[in-house]
Amino acid sequence: MKSLKKIVKDLIFTGSFFFLIVPQLLFAQARGTGGPGGARGTGGGSFGGTLTNxxxxxxxxxxxxxxxxxxxxxxxxPIAALFIIYAGFLFVTAQGNTEKIxxxxxxxxxxxxxxxxxxxxxxxxDVIGNTVNFLRG
Structure with missing residues (x-):
């Protein structure tokens, strides 16, 4: 069981995190964006952007x-090439043993x-894709 000292220490750390760090994350936008949202201009704007595929x-x-x-x-x-090399190694090390061969x-x-x-x-x-593209026109 945790000691009371450890529990109090954890509560103080968690409380300080929520009271000091979380507000900084919530109010991260200090300057306005230039949009029509009042004094700070946080109402957004018509900034164009593209989403690349x-x-x-x-x-x-x-x-x-x-x-x-x-x-x-x-x-x-490459994995198949390694297995072909492994099969060759098995052939070489078989030394006539029929089970190993x-x-x-x-x-x-x-x-x-x-x-x-x-x-x-x-x-x-490729065949299915080309057939579908051909049938589409």
Missing amino acids: PLGGTDTFSGLIGLILDAVIVIGL TKAKLTFLWTIVGVGIFLAARVLS
């Missing part, structure tokens, strides 16, 4: 899927299947 100019769903698949491929292909073959096979799935997903995304 964080997705790099992609404005379609198929483009978004393409960007996601590109990111997955950029991350996945089988494990190395399965590692290599499933690595190639994974790479095929990456690339097929990207191709399928």
Whole structure:
């Protein structure tokens, strides 16, 4: 159980935080914004601004899927290369042991299947996106 001294110390710290810091956050706008809001001019204004697209100019769903698949491929292909190297290492260290050779073959096979799935997903995304764009006109 906390001692009374610790509880009082925590209450003093929390109270000083709320009474000293929170008002500074609430009254952070000391100068006016130039808008029609009275003496301080805090009524806003007609300042124009633009919101840039964080997705790099992609404005379609198929483009978004393409960007996601590109990111997955950029991350996945080096990992697949490491697994191919690992499968080669398993082949070299098997030294004729049929169980280890089988494990190395399965590692290599499933690595190639994974790479095929990456690339097929990207191709399928392009085909579906181009078909939808063609049908739209």
